[in-house]
Amino acid sequence: MSGETPIIPHDFKFLSSSQSSETRPSILPFCRSLPKVELHAHLINGSVDPVTLQELGCMETSILDYIKLASLSNNTSRALDECFDLFRIAHNATNTPQAVHLATRRVIEDFDKDNVIYLELRTTPRAEQGMTKQEYVEAIVTAIKEYQGDVLVKLILSINRSHDAKACQDSLDVILKKKKLYPDIIKGIDLSGNPKVGGFDSYIFKTARENGLYTTIHCGEVKNDGEVTDILGFKPDRIGHGNFVHPDYGGCQENWELLCEKRVPVECCLTSNVMTNTTRNYSEHHVKELISSGLPYTISTDDKGVFLTDLSREYSHLYDDHALTKEALWKVSFNSVDYSFASSAEKSLLKSKMIEWKRDNEALFK
Numbered sequence: 420m421s422g423e424t425p426i427i428p429h430d431f432k433f434l435s436s437s438q439s440s441e442t443r444p445s446i447l448p449f450c451r452s453l454p455k456v457e458l459h460a461h462l463i464n465g466s467v468d469p470v471t472l473q474e475l476g477c478m479e480t481s482i483l484d485y486i487k488l489a490s491l492s493n494n495t496s497r498a499l500d501e502c503f504d505l506f507r508i509a510h511n512a513t514n515t516p517q518a519v520h521l522a523t524r525r526v527i528e529d530f531d532k533d534n535v536i537y538l539e540l541r542t543t544p545r546a547e548q549g550m551t552k553q554e555y556v557e558a559i560v561t562a563i564k565e566y567q568g569d570v571l572v573k574l575i576l577s578i579n580r581s582h583d584a585k586a587c588q589d590s591l592d593v594i595l596k597k598k599k600l601y602p603d604i605i606k607g608i609d610l611s612g613n614p615k616v617g618g619f620d621s622y623i624f625k626t627a628r629e630n631g632l633y634t635t636i637h638c639g640e641v642k643n644d645g646e647v648t649d650i651l652g653f654k655p656d657r658i659g660h661g662n663f664v665h666p667d668y669g670g671c672q673e674n675w676e677l678l679c680e681k682r683v684p685v686e687c688c689l690t691s692n693v694m695t696n697t698t699r700n701y702s703e704h705h706v707k708e709l710i711s712s713g714l715p716y717t718i719s720t721d722d723k724g725v726f727l728t729d730l731s732r733e734y735s736h737l738y739d740d741h742a743l744t745k746e747a748l749w750k751v752s753f754n755s756v757d758y759s760f761a762s763s764a765e766k767s768l769l770k771s772k773m774i775e776w777k778r779d780n781e782a783l784f785k
Contacts, residue, residue: 465722580617691721
C-alpha cells in the first residue's frame with residue numbers, strides 16, 4: 420500500500436506564513452536544495468507520515484484524526500493536549516519490532532528525500548505485548564544501520580516525564596546498556612512527554628552525562644519558570660522549544676538572562692508551536708528573540724507526520740516571516756552541525772559538504 424496517494428482531503432487547509440507569497444519570491448526551491456540538519460524529530464509517535472500509517476494497517480478515519488491539527492480550523496485552545504492524544508495512533512500502529520523497523524526506515528527515507536544530510540531521531544524505549552524495550556530499540560538501531568541513503572542518522576533515547584521514578588530508572592538502564600552496544604548510533608538522552616505532567620529529575624541526566632551521553636531536554640514548552648531555571652542550571656547540551664523563557668513570551672527575565680549566560684542551543688519547532696498554540700503565529704515566534712540576541716538555535720520539525728511539514732518548509736518560515744536571507748539560512752544549517760551530537764570527524768565531513776554545496780551553487784544565492 421506504500422504507493423497509494425496519501426489520504427488527505429482535497430479541501431484540506433494547511434497553516435501558512437503570515438506574509439503573502441506575492442511579497443517575496445518562493446524560497447521553497449532553495450530550501451529544498453539546501454543541505455539541512457535535523458536535531459529534534461520524534462520518531463514513532465509524530466514523524467510517521469499518513470502513507471506509512473496506511474502501510475501499517477491504520478484505518479482511514481484514524482489517519483485523518485492523526486493529521487487534523489494541520490488544519491487552520493482545528494487550531495483550538497486544547498491543541499497541545501490533543502496532540503498527545505493523537506500520538507497514540509502511530510504508537511498503536513507500531514507495536515511489533517517489524518512495524519517499528521518499517522516506520523523507522525520510512526521516516527529516514529522522508530528526511531533523506533528532503534535533503535537532510537544529518538538526522539537525530541528521538542524516541543522513548545517502550546514495551547508492548549510481544550516486544551520488550553530492548554527489542555524496540557534494537558529494531559530502530561537495525562533500521563538505521565541498514566539504511567544506505569545519503570543521510571547520517573543518530574539516535575536519542577528519551578525519558579518520559581510522566582512516568583514514575585521506577586519506570587524512568589528502568590528506561591535509563593536500557594538506554595545505558597544500548598549505548599554501550601551502539602556508541603556510534605546512540606548519542607544522547609532526552610526528557611520528553613506531556614510538559615504539563617511530571618517533572619525534571621536531574622539525577623537521571625547527571626547519570627546519563629557521566630556515562631557519555633549528550634543531553635537535550637524539552638524546556639519551557641509551557642510556562643514553568645521553576646523547572647526552566649533548574650534545567651538551564653543543569654546546562655544540557657541543547658534544550659527543546661524554549662517557548663516560555665523570554666519575559667515577553669510568558670517567561671521571566673531571570674531565566675532569559677540565564678539562557679543568555681549559558682548559551683544553550685535551542686531547538687526551535689515553528690510549525691509545531693503554531694499548531695499547538697504555544698505561540699501565536701510564525702512571525703511572532705520566539706525564535707525572533709534568539710535571532711536578534713545572537714543566541715544559538717536550530718530549526719526542526721518536531722513531529723512532521725502529525726503537522727504535515729518537512730524541514731524545508733520550516734526553513735522557509737525563517738525567510739518569509741523573519742526576513743532571513745538565503746545566506747543566513749545556509750548559516751543556520753551550517754551552525755547546527757556544531758550543536759549536533761555527531762563526532763568531531765563527522766562534523767568536519769558535514770561542514771565540508773555544506774561548504775562545497777555552497778561553492779557549487781553560488782547562483783542560487785543571487
